[in-house]
Amino acid sequence: MNDEATGPGRRRTTEQRAAVTLADVARVAGVSEITVSRILRNTGPISERTRARVMAAVEQVGYVPNRIAGTLASATSxxxxxxxxxxxxxxxxxxxxxxxxxxxxxxxxxxxxxxxxxxxxxxxxxxxxxxxxxxxxxxxxxxxxxxxxxxxxxxxxxxxxxxxxxxxxxxxxxxxSHRSAGYDTGRYLIGRGYRRFGYVGHDWNADRRARRRWDGLCAALGDAGLALVDQALFDGPSSTQAGRAMCDTLLRRTPSLDVVVFSNDDMAVGGVFHCYGRGLVPKRDVALFGFNGLDIGQALPVPLSTVRSKRYQIGxxxxxxxxxxxxxxxxxxxxxxxxxxxxxxxx
Amino acid sequence: MNDEATGPGRRRTTEQRAAVTLADVARVAGVSEITVSRILRNTGPISERTRARVMAAVEQVGYVPNRIAGTLASATSxxxxxxxxxxxxxxxxxxxxxxxxxxxxxxxxxxxxxxxxxxxxxxxxxxxxxxxxxxxxxxxxxxxxxxxxxxxxxxxxxxxxxxxxxxxxxxxxxxxSHRSAGYDTGRYLIGRGYRRFGYVGHDWNADRRARRRWDGLCAALGDAGLALVDQALFDGPSSTQAGRAMCDTLLRRTPSLDVVVFSNDDMAVGGVFHCYGRGLVPKRDVALFGFNGLDIGQALPVPLSTVRSKRYQIGxxxxxxxxxxxxxxxxxxxxxxxxxxxxxxxx
DNA sequence: CCCATAAATGGCAGCGCTACCATTTTTCGG
DNA sequence: CCGAAAAATGGTAGCGCTGCCATTTATGGG
The missing domain is CATH 3.40.50.2300 (Response regulator)
Structure with a gap:
């Protein structure tokens, strides 16, 4: 009977027309609010007839549920x-x-x-x-x-x-386990006959996972009586450009390396580009190894040797x-x- | 006086301990709820003394605000x-x-x-x-x-x-304006002397913006009395792999092209990789042009010719x-x- | 045709917070 | 020292919805 009364009005002081609420739908459909609520949430027993009537009313008044209110009431968000x-x-x-x-x-x-x-x-x-x-x-x-x-x-x-x-x-x-991935990278490369290892990395302090792979790699080398011969670290986030530049630095300083392990694929693709630019053939002249298994690395003329992490799966x-x-x-x-x-x- | 009463109890039927609310903070600090609320939202005049007392109480009880309730009450989310x-x-x-x-x-x-x-x-x-x-x-x-x-x-x-x-x-x-970007791409390439245009595209129906760039490109060609000589469309989303494959298809079918415009940089980078794989030198043997100005294209041994769209800026x-x-x-x-x-x- | 049972529906309080008014306390010019 | 203005603080009623507990309306076996 007091449908129109907005109580001792506060809110809505601005001229905004009131939002459409469950109560409006209920009134139009001639049922109670809770029934509308049940129908919209598909809970409890509801007759087909009222369901149809309510859905029509929802459509008619253009009701948009308010999950904020629903969440507050039900404590599930x-x-x-x-x-x-x-x-x-x-x-x-x-x-x-x-x-x-x-x-x-x-x-x-x-x-x-x-x-x-x-x-x-x-x-x-x-x-x-x-x-x-x-x-x-x-x-x-x-x-x-x-x-x-x-x-x-x-x-x-x-x-x-x-x-x-x-x-x-x-x-x-x-x-x-990033440590284990790093270790296996080392084992794998040693198994293929590489002995003079270089490393190109990034963000030495921020990227803890890259650091742990490095730990694993060094452990594998150590277990085989080897050690990193040289490494070049970029002070910033990983990128193709950084990988390219650091690879240049590293190979210039220590041309005798037979394999370079990169902190990830972005960096490694930069390494590949560096080789292309200098006329070096990856693997024949120097082997390159990444981490992640990104599409871009696999789409290169010669696919990048790397470790596939399953990012999509993880999420x-x-x-x-x-x-x-x-x-x-x-x-x-x-x-x-x-x-x-x-x-x-x-x- | 009835602090402990949970009313004629419903909710909390499970053993869960109640969440900490504004009321708890207010009680501990010896002020009203609204005062706590004001302090946490930095509104209204508050004395330093009570602010300190309230903040201490917040810390003590480990209060986490409930934006759901706040949003419902204030209608701003x-x-x-x-x-x-x-x-x-x-x-x-x-x-x-x-x-x-x-x-x-x-x-x-x-x-x-x-x-x-x-x-x-x-x-x-x-x-x-x-x-x-x-x-x-x-x-x-x-x-x-x-x-x-x-x-x-x-x-x-x-x-x-x-x-x-x-x-x-x-x-x-x-x-x-994607149409205009496509048009300018055409003008630019015509200006550099290219005449035999090929196009490599993707998702002909889903990606409307690529389509509009294509429209613009064709319009520029038309205005110059030219037309696309051939095109290859990949039926699926853009990717480096797809660009590589379609570029192969196109150049095999119509080797006489002097420039290939790609629907975007992903596809174009694939084109560049295709060239590397086949011993073709981009630009000397066939020119390649993309769209977007992605990092990867600019990190290539020879940076990709393309149009930079400003995605970051747009957001x-x-x-x-x-x-x-x-x-x-x-x-x-x-x-x-x-x-x-x-x-x-x-x- | 009656009563037990199931199927539909409704009343009402309250989720935790904030807007809108007070009300109380402090400040300060004269 | 008073009254007016400013500075602090509080009471209360919802925001829109859903959980709990009825109540009302079919349904069906005897």
């Missing part, structure tokens, strides 16, 4: 927080792809934050995203501030830490695991997505 | 919907980068959806994201279903359509425009970010 260090490194968009693919049919929406490899930014983002009461948080890497770790631990949501399994996660870890499996077990388990879960050596033609 | 067609085409992560960069200091969080170039998926995503009452929606492209357009129009939020300015936007458009400017004018204006806004021909060394 359908949002998932995603934090990655960067978008410029192609690896992370690929992880995002996997996340989106697995999320697509689930009704969840990702809220994305980018840290730029800054742990304080990460902490701020974790706080900001938790404020949306997400059902889970996906976060690339293991390096967090103490506070970040504590906040994540205390929030009772699922936490997936991606890319890496070389440490104990807060809740779930999905990725591969996808993380989400699938979370969707399967929405509640935290007793102990941490570690999922090894593995890696595989791509023989290619440059080593 | 700090969320921004972002819809892009794909994450595998590097162009869109670059747009996302720009969006994130501009958003970083604003307190807004992007909620991201990926359509896979499917307009029905796009419509579903638009509905899903609008349900979070975002302050704005950013959406790549102009191709929407009728319903999508209507829903976007009716939602009173700001809408930015990115990449393209060849049509009238719902609200804001940020991008470049950044879109967000900045929205932040500057949170309310819709009277008429549509069109922002031309332009483009620039990169001479490179392949044409």
């Amino acid at each position: 359908n949002l998932m927080g995603v934090i990655i260090p960067s978008l410029s490194n192609i690896v992370f968009p690929e992880v995002l792809q996997g996340i989106h693919a697995a999320l697509a049919t689930s009704g969840f929406q990702p809220v994305v934050g980018v840290t730029d490899y800054n742990l304080d930014v990460e902490e701020r983002l974790v706080r900001a995203l938790l404020a949306w009461k997400p059902s889970a948080m996906i976060i690339a890497g293991f390096d967090h501030t103490e506070t970040t770790r504590r906040i994540l631990q205390q929030s009772r949501t699922r936490i997936a830490e991606l890319m890496d399994i070389d440490a104990v996660p807060i809740d779930i870890a999905v990725g591969l 996808k499996i993380a989400v699938e695991t979370i969707l399967q077990h929405p509640e935290r388990q007793s102990g941490p879960i570690i999922i090894d997505t593995g890696y595989e050596i791509l023989e290619g033609g440059t080593a | 700090n969320l921004m919907g972002v819809i892009i067609p794909s994450l595998s085409n590097i162009v869109f992560p670059e747009v996302l980068q720009g969006i994130h960069a501009a958003l970083a200091t604003s307190g807004f969080q992007p909620v991201v959806g990926v359509t896979d170039y499917n307009l029905d998926v796009e419509e579903r995503l638009v509905r899903a994201l609008l349900a979070w009452k975002p302050s704005a929606m950013i959406i790549a492209g102009f191709d929407h279903t009728e319903t999508t357009r209507r829903i976007l129009q009716q939602s009173r939020t700001r809408i930015a359509e990115l990449m393209d300015i060849d049509a009238v936007p719902i609200d804001i458009a940020v991008g470049l 950044k400017i879109a967000v900045e425009t929205i932040l500057q004018h949170p309310e819709r204006q009277s008429g549509p806004i069109i922002i031309d970010t332009g483009y620039e021909i990169l001479e490179g060394g392949t044409a």
Whole structure:
């Protein structure tokens, strides 16, 4: 009877017309709000007749549900927080792809934050995203501030830490052992007869995973009575240009190397380009080896020898695991997505 | 006085301990909820003494704000919907980068959806994201279903359509004229003396912007009394591999071409690789021209001749425009970010 | 045709916060 | 030392929806 009364009016002081709410739909359809709510959420027993009537009313008034209100009332949000260090490194968009693919049919929406490899930014983002009461948080890497770790631990949501399994996660870890990948790279190259190893790297302090691969590589060399002969490190993020420049530096300084291991494929492709530019033939003159198995490396005239990490799978499996077990388990879960050596033609 | 009473208890039927709320902080600090709220939002006059006391209480109880409740109460959400067609085409992560960069200091969080170039998926995503009452929606492209357009129009939020300015936007458009870029490509190449034009393309139906560049190219050729001699179209998304294969097909069929224009840089880099593989020297034997100005093309031993589109800028400017004018204006806004021909060394 | 059971539907409180008014306290010119 | 203005603080009613607990309406066996 008091449909039109807006109560002792506050809000809507501006001239804006009121948003269409469940109540409007209910009134038009001649049912209660809760019935409309049930129909839109497909819960509880509903007769076909009222369902049709309500759907017509929804259409007629142009109702758009308000998930904010729904989430507040039900305390379940359908949002998932995603934090990655960067978008410029192609690896992370690929992880995002996997996340989106697995999320697509689930009704969840990702809220994305980018840290730029800054742990304080990460902490701020974790706080900001938790404020949306997400059902889970996906976060690339293991390096967090103490506070970040504590906040994540205390929030009772699922936490997936991606890319890496070389440490104990807060809740779930999905990725591969970078140390082991580095070690196997060493073993593989030694097996193919290479002895004079060079290394081209980037961001020595920020990229911990590259560092761990380097550790593994050095361990493999050490176990075989060898050692890195020389290395060139670029002080900044990885890129084809940087790889090209550093490869030049390294080979100029130590021309006797028979293989150069790069911190990742971006850098290694730069190495290949360097060779092309100088008339060197990869493998015949100097062997080149990357990490990641990016498309661009495999599309080169001679495919790059490298290790395939499964970025897409990592994102996808993380989400699938979370969707399967929405509640935290007793102990941490570690999922090894593995890696595989791509023989290619440059080593 | 009834602090502990949870009312005629419902919720919290599970054993979960209650979440920490504003009320808890207020109780510990000995002030009212609204005062805590004001302090955390930096609004209204607050004495230093109480601010300190409240902040200490926040720290003590480990309070995490609930933006869901805040948004419902204030009807302003700090969320921004972002819809892009794909994450595998590097162009869109670059747009996302720009969006994130501009958003970083604003307190807004992007909620991201990926359509896979499917307009029905796009419509579903638009509905899903609008349900979070975002302050704005950013959406790549102009191709929407009728319903999508209507829903976007009716939602009173700001809408930015990115990449393209060849049509009238719902609200804001940020991008470049692809037709004009195609036309200028033609003029430029004609000016450099090329006459026998070939074209290598992809996704003839899905990628409308590539199509529009093609239109422009053909128009330029027509105005000069020329026409495309031959073209090869790949039925699928653009990739280096596809560009390589199609370039092979095209040059095998019509070896007399003196320049090949590619639908974008991914495809063009494939063309360059094809040449390397076959011992052809780009430009001397056949000229190659791309679109986008991707890093990878510029890192090649000989940089790719192409047109730079400013993806990062597009995302950044879109967000900045929205932040500057949170309310819709009277008429549509069109922002031309332009483009620039990169001479490179392949044409 | 009655009653037990299942199927549909509804009433109401409250999720955690903030807008809109107060109300109380401080400050300060005269 | 008073009254007016400014500075701090608080009470209360929702924001739009959903969980809990009825209540009402079919359905079907005896």
